[in-house]
Amino acid sequence: MIKFNVYLQQMKKHILQGVIVLALVSACSCVGRQPAQDAAPPADGAAPSTPAASRPNTARMTLAQFNELREGMSYKEAVEIIGGEGRKYENSDESGKTEYRWEGVGRPGAYAELTFQNDKLTDKNHFGLM
Numbered sequence: 001m002i003k004f005n006v007y008l009q010q011m012k013k014h015i016l017q018g019v020i021v022l023a024l025v026s027a028c029s030c031v032g033r034q035p036a037q038d039a040a041p042p043a044d045g046a047a048p049s050t051p052a053a054s055r056p057n058t059a060r061m062t063l064a065q066f067n068e069l070r071e072g073m074s075y076k077e078a079v080e081i082i083g084g085e086g087r088k089y090e091n092s093d094e095s096g097k098t099e100y101r102w103e104g105v106g107r108p109g110a111y112a113e114l115t116f117q118n119d120k121l122t123d124k125n126h127f128g129l130m
Helices: 002-029 063-068 075-082
Strands: 087-092 097-104 106-117 120-129
Antiparallel strands (some): 097 106, 106 120
């Protein structure tokens, strides 16, 4: 009977430790996450108070959007399909080539990259879009 009581005490201790570890892991996984921001303009039709250049890029590209993009289209046309501007990834002034990157919808770490030369889409690639 004494061994059984010792066993129960140890089990309670291990269960409590497990609960504490789970609580810490859960709390740490939320650190650094920001709540989703509503990208819609104010209901009264007024322009957003934050200039577009300083707002974070919230557009995420899907595979369907990626497949709609055609060689030769302008950056503005691509942005209309995607629903938001990409993050400038690389810029080479002498050749007129600029690369942009969007986060993707799909696998973890999904992204799409588009290359424009003189404002015309010349290359596109992606990883993990769905």
